[in-house]
Amino acid sequence: xxxxxxxxxxxxxxxxxxxxxxxxxxxxxxxxxxxxxxxxxxxxxxxxxxxxxxxxxxxxxxxxxxxxxxxxxxxxxxxxxxxxxxxxxxxxxxxxxxxxxxxxxxxxxxxxxxxxxxxxxxxxxxxxxxxxxxxxxxxxxxxxxxxxxxxxxxxxxxxxxxxxxxxxxxxxxxxxxxxxxxxxxxxxxxxxxxxxxxxxxxxxxxxxxxxxxxxxxxxxxxxxxxxxxxxxxxxxxxxxxxxxxxxxxxxxxxxxxxxxxxxxxxxxxxxxxxxxxxxxxxxxxxxxxxxxxxxxxxxxxxxxxxxxxxxxxxxxxxxxxxxxxxxxxxxxxxxxxxxxxxxxxxxxxxxxxxxxxxxxxxxxxxxxxxxxxxxxxxxxxxxxxxxxxxxxxxxxxxxxxxxxxxxxxxxxxxxxxxxxxxxxxxxxxxxxxxxxxxxxxxxxxxxxxxxxxxxxxxxxxxxxxxxxxxxxxxxxxxxxxxxxxxxxxxxxxxxxxxxxxxxxxxxxxxxxxxxx
Amino acid sequence: xxxxxxxxxxxxxxxxxxxxxxxxxxxxxxxxxxxxxxxxxxxxxxxxxxxxxxxxxxxxxxxxxxxxxxxxxxxxxxxxxxxxxxxxxxxxxxxxxxxxxxxxxxxxxxxxxxxxxxxxxxxxxxxxxxxxxxxxxxxxxxxxxxxxxxxxxxxxxxxxxxx
Ligand SMILES: Cc1cc2nc3c(=O)[nH]c(=O)nc-3n(C[C@H](O)[C@H](O)[C@H](O)COP(=O)(O)O)c2cc1C
Ligand code: SF4
Ligand code: FES
Numbered sequence: 057x058x059x060x061x062x063x064x065x066x067x068x069x070x071x072x073x074x075x076x077x078x079x080x081x082x083x084x085x086x087x088x089x090x091x092x093x094x095x096x097x098x099x100x101x102x103x104x105x106x107x108x109x110x111x112x113x114x115x116x117x118x119x120x121x122x123x124x125x126x127x128x129x130x131x132x133x134x135x136x137x138x139x140x141x142x143x144x145x146x147x148x149x150x151x152x153x154x155x156x157x158x159x160x161x162x163x164x165x166x167x168x169x170x171x172x173x174x175x176x177x178x179x180x181x182x183x184x185x186x187x188x189x190x191x192x193x194x195x196x197x198x199x200x201x202x203x204x205x206x207x208x209x210x211x212x213x214x215x216x217x218x219x220x221x222x223x224x225x226x227x228x229x230x231x232x233x234x235x236x237x238x239x240x241x242x243x244x245x246x247x248x249x250x251x252x253x254x255x256x257x258x259x260x261x262x263x264x265x266x267x268x269x270x271x272x273x274x275x276x277x278x279x280x281x282x283x284x285x286x287x288x289x290x291x292x293x294x295x296x297x298x299x300x301x302x303x304x305x306x307x308x309x310x311x312x313x314x315x316x317x318x319x320x321x322x323x324x325x326x327x328x329x330x331x332x333x334x335x336x337x338x339x340x341x342x343x344x345x346x347x348x349x350x351x352x353x354x355x356x357x358x359x360x361x362x363x364x365x366x367x368x369x370x371x372x373x374x375x376x377x378x379x380x381x382x383x384x385x386x387x388x389x390x391x392x393x394x395x396x397x398x399x400x401x402x403x404x405x406x407x408x409x410x411x412x413x414x415x416x417x418x419x420x421x422x423x424x425x426x427x428x429x430x431x432x433x434x435x436x437x438x439x440x441x442x443x444x445x446x447x448x449x450x451x452x453x454x455x456x457x458x459x460x461x462x463x464x465x466x467x468x469x470x471x472x473x474x475x476x477x478x479x480x481x482x483x484x485x486x487x488x489x490x491x492x493x494x495x496x497x498x499x500x501x502x503x504x505x506x507x508x509x510x511x512x513x514x515x516x517x518x519x520x521x522x523x524x525x526x527x528x529x530x531x532x533x534x535x536x537x538x539x540x541x542x543x544x545x546x547x548x549x550x551x552x553x554x555x556x557x558x559x560x561x562x563x564x565x566x567x568x569x570x571x572x
Numbered sequence: 573x574x575x576x577x578x579x580x581x582x583x584x585x586x587x588x589x590x591x592x593x594x595x596x597x598x599x600x601x602x603x604x605x606x607x608x609x610x611x612x613x614x615x616x617x618x619x620x621x622x623x624x625x626x627x628x629x630x631x632x633x634x635x636x637x638x639x640x641x642x643x644x645x646x647x648x649x650x651x652x653x654x655x656x657x658x659x660x661x662x663x664x665x666x667x668x669x670x671x672x673x674x675x676x677x678x679x680x681x682x683x684x685x686x687x688x689x690x691x692x693x694x695x696x697x698x699x700x701x702x703x704x705x706x707x708x709x710x711x712x713x714x715x716x717x718x719x720x721x722x723x724x725x726x727x728x729x730x731x732x733x734x735x
Contacts, residue, residue, distance in 0.1 A: 067706045070718030099705035238661030241702035269600075276608075276645050277657070277701050279714055317604060317643035320699060334603025334629070336642040352600065395704035396666030402705050424667065433662055437699075469663045469704070483665070487699065 058088045058133050061106040061113065063163065065095035065248050066280040067241070072120060073103035079124040080105070088133065094249015096145050096163030097403030106145065109135040115142040150400055153419060155381060155389050157373075158366045159242075159405045162249035168287055170295050173252045179297075181368030185260045186305050188371075193264040194220055197367060199375035201387025205242075206232050206323075206360030207435070207464045207540070209386075209453045212367075215357060218347040219265040222355035227267035229258050230332070230351060230358040233274040234316055234323040237436025239467030242391040243361035245403060247274065247281035250365070251288035252297070255311060257364035259302055260371060261357055262309040270311040271351070272361075273328050276318055285313055320437075320491040324539050325358045327493060338493045339539045360465065362391060383409030386452040394420045396469035406451070412468075413447030420470060427472040431556065433480075435464025437487050438544035440551035441471075441480065460547065477552040477559035482510040484548035488533075488541060498532045499542025505529060506549065516562025523560070526553070581615030581650050588613060589621045593628045603629060603639055607646055615650030652687040652694035654732045657711040658725075660684075660697045663704030668721060672708050675722030676729065692733050 062068075062077040077090055084090075096115075098104060104117030105127075114135035116127060123140060130138040145151055145163075165172040173179070185193045198213025219227060231254065235243040246254055258270045274282055289311060292298045300308045314332060316322050322331045326340035329351050350356020366388065370378045379387045386408035392415060394401050399421035416422070416432060423429055431441040440461035442449065449459050456463050471480075485506035492499045506529050512522045530546035537543040553560055582588065592609040596602040606625055610617050617640050626633045640646045658673055677695060680688050687694040703709035706718030710725060717728045 066701075066716045067703050067718065070703050070706050070709060070716035102706065235702060236700060238700040239663045239704045240700070241704060244702040277698055277711075279711070280716070281702075312599075314601075314604065315608065317608070318645035318698070319643050331604065332601050334601045334639065336638055393705070395663035396707060437662060467663075467704070469666055471666045475666065480662070480665075483662070487661075491699070 059108040060084065060088060060090045060133075061093050061108075062090055063095045063102065063104065064092040064280075065102075065163075065245060066278075067099050068095055068102040068104070069280065071102050071118065075121045076103045076105065076119050076124065079121040083124055083128055084133065091166050093165065094162045094167050095245060095403075096151070097159065097245065097405075098145065098148065098150055098400070099402035100400050101142065104142070104145075105132070107133055107135055111135065112144045112146075115145045115148075116140040117142060150402070150404070150419065154405050155407050156405050157369045157378065157381075157389050158253075158362060159245070159250070159391055159403065160369065161253065162245055165250065167249050167251055167284060168291060170252060170291060170297075173250075177372060178252055178368070179256060179303075181371035182256050182260055182303065184371045185263055186303065186307075190220060190264045190266065193260060193371065196371060196375045197264070200370045200378040201375075201382070201385070202363060202366055202370060202378070203386070203453065204360055205362035205366070205390065205465060206325075207237075207462065209463075212359060212363050215347055215359070216261065216265050218345070219267070219355045219357045222348060224355050226269070226352075226354045227265060228351045228354055228356040229261045229265070229267045229270035229364075230329070230356055231258060231270065231272040231361050231364050232323065232325060232328060232358055233272050233361045234328060235275065235278075235361070235465065236320040236323045237438075237465050237467050239395040239433065239469040240393050240436060240465045241395075242393055242403060242466060244278050244281045246361060246365050247278065247285045251285050252292065253368055254285075254361060254365045255288065255292050255297060257367040258311060259298060259309050260367050261359070261364060263302070263307055265355075265357055267357065268308050268310065270309065271332055272311065272313045273316060273322070273332060274313060275316045282313065282315055289313060320487075321493045321539075321541055324541065327539075328358065329356065336493075338495055341538060362465075381407035383407075383450060383452050384454060386454070390451065390463065390466050392451065393467045394470070395467060397423045397425055397472050398470040399424050408450075408452050410451050411447065412442060412449045412451060413444075415451065415468065416447060416470060420468075423470060423472040425472045425474075427474065429470060430473040430475050431471045431477065431480075431552075433469045433471070433548065434467070435462040436467050437484060438462070438540055438547060439464050439467075440547040441477065441555065442551070443555040445555075460551065462544070462547070477556040478510060478514045481549045481552040481560075482507055482514070484545055484552075485510060488545040491541060493539075493541070496537050496542055498529075498536040499545075502529050502533050503542070503545065506533075506545075513560050513562065519560075519562050523553070582613055584614060584618050584620055586620065586624070589618070589624055593621075593625060597628060603636070607640060607643075611646060616647040619648065651696075652691050654693045654713055654729060656693060656695045656729055657698045657701070658695055659699070659701050659703070659707070659709050661700045661704075663700070664708040667707050669708035672720050672722045672725050676725050679726055693729060
């Protein structure tokens with residue numbers, strides 16, 4: 057039996073993976089099995105087809121249905137040469153430079169096979185956790201240096217300790233999978249490509265803090281991920297990984313998937329809890345912290361999906377092995393997501409400390425258009441635009457903060473020199489206006505004013521005076537907002553103004569660099 | 573091979589609504605699952621359903637109305653037969669998303685959030701589909717499409733709307 061692997065990750069489906077799988081099924085003949093996997097994260101090569109050979113898995117991509125007859129004729133099934141042949145994915149420069157810990161299995165295993173999961177190191181972390189006991193698990197996560205991958209970078213171990221020490225009749229683990237940041241898809245790739253890893257991480261969290269119920273809050277924009285994860289939950293329950301007696305330990309942990317309804321602000325942890333409770337997604341004032349008064353008023357661990365999915369490997373390999381990667385107070389690895397106008401787009405998991413320039417120029421290979429890079433937006437819609445002059449910034453929480461930026465959830469969106477930064481600043485304000493929960497006046501009203509002021513600046517109306525108004529407005533947003541939606545919108549706006557003043561010279565929002 | 577997945581929506585039926593509501597009452601925090609269930613059945617959250625949900629959850633009608641209006645997904649009337657969820661966010665902007673969107677909207681003669689007069693197509697703005705490494709991207713009746721430009725976007729929509 058020859059095995060072919062074709063991703064069913066939605067990014068591969070979006071570029072025709074199902075049509076390729078169908079052509080292969082029809083044309084490859086008897087004795088060929090097609091396994092649908094997640095994505096390796098080399099998205100620019102999707103749909104990427106792999107064949108199992110004695111030398112390992114050999115990849116081809118990007119494959120179209122029209123390529124299939126030629127590929128088969130050339131000897132795809134034995135890994136033979138062809139212009140689309142990539143070789144072993146792990147030998148590809150994009151992969152060689154990575155440190156795959158959290159994403160070690162993604163794109164390799166059948167996401168809905170627990171046997172495959174076990175065969176690739178799955179459940180080692182949970183098995184150790186059960187043997188260690190709750191306090192030791194919390195200590196291990198603390199020692200790993202893991203910080204929240206959702207954006208704020210709060211130490212995960214400390215959060216868990218607070219919940220572990222709280223006394224209550226009921227506690228919850230909530231996974232924040234409301235991945236709303238543009239340019240990010242790491243949570244989605246785990247849900248689709250390695251869902252048991254998240255389940256394992258949440259079960260460990262439950263055991264560690266004494267919680268018996270978990271929720272995964274995903275997004276309606278991720279219908280494929282939600283289907284896969286729902287199936288994974290059924291399989292996990294059947295196998296006793298979740299339920300009244302986790303792997304025969306006598307401990308119980310129930311897990312449910314919930315889906316949001318198109319509100320970016322519900323990614324903010326307290327708005328997310330409100331939403332889970334069935335309310336409007338309004339941000340709560342802190343304190344009290346969710347660790348003390350969280351879901352339904354009970355102590356709650358709320359963590360980003362990548363934070364939780366990194367726990368199994370931390371326990372399996374040990375805190376030290378994880379903490380050995382990284383720089384300063386940023387330990388371990390980060391799944392960096394390269395998107396937009398880049399030649400090599402996808403997911404790049406690397407130890408902290410790599411420079412932004414290395415990521416853009418070497419890993420991402422510059423722009424897809426071949427034109428010069430003008431700006432990169434890091435950390436989603438609330439993150440700053442960095443010009444190439446800041447490409448020496450190390451990928452590290454503190455180094456980014458020092459440059460008025462944030463790494464956020466790890467998204468990097470590349471723009472070439474045809475981008476008009478006034479339009480980007482305007483969009484940041486517009487997005488804030490659309491997604492504001494409405495609790496704070498600067499965010500609710502100020503963002504709409506921001507759009508108007510930028511329009512005036514771009515039209516050349518009282519430019520200097522309106523620039524001052526814009527600066528002022530940003531200060532008000534920064535200091536008068538309850539959460540980072542209002543509070544951080546000034547980052548993309550002011551970084552655009554500061555680094556690209558020429559784009560705000562009043563020559564209109566559509567003024568573009570002439571195309572070659 | 574994209575299967576035709578045109579939204580099939582049922583006419584208002586209070587018994588069906590009651591069933592959907594009661595099916596979720598055992599959940600912790602059942603409101604969103606109920607509203608999603610109603611919209612899946614009726615193509616929107618019908619105004620007739622709001623007092624029923626309020627009563628079942630022991631909350632005021634105003635509160636439930638407030639929840640429905642807070643979330644961008646919940647509709648007060650059904651959308652067109654084909655729903656295009658088109659990403660407006662930054663990674664898509666970086667590779668021509670704005671231009672592709674303008675091209676589609678102009679060719680349909682509608683704006684964001686609007687439905688063509690014949691009820692065939694609704695175009696909704698979404699902010700990131702997680703397809704940012706294969707941008708610009710859209711979901712057309714739930715089917716994902718990436719690396720779009722104006723022409724391929726129109727083709728993707730046509731594929732779903734042709735009988
Ligand atoms: C407007 C806004 C949107 C957010 N969106 C997300 C999100 O989509 N995913 C996420 O994990 N955290 C998001 N956060 C951060 C969460 O509030 C919170 O810090 C995080 O879930 C904590 O988990 P972590 O410590 O594992 O990162 C958002 C914050 C704000 C202010
Ligand atoms: S800053 Fe905006 S989104 Fe955040 S709490 Fe205030 S109004 Fe709501
Ligand atoms: S920004 Fe468009 S899919 Fe993510």
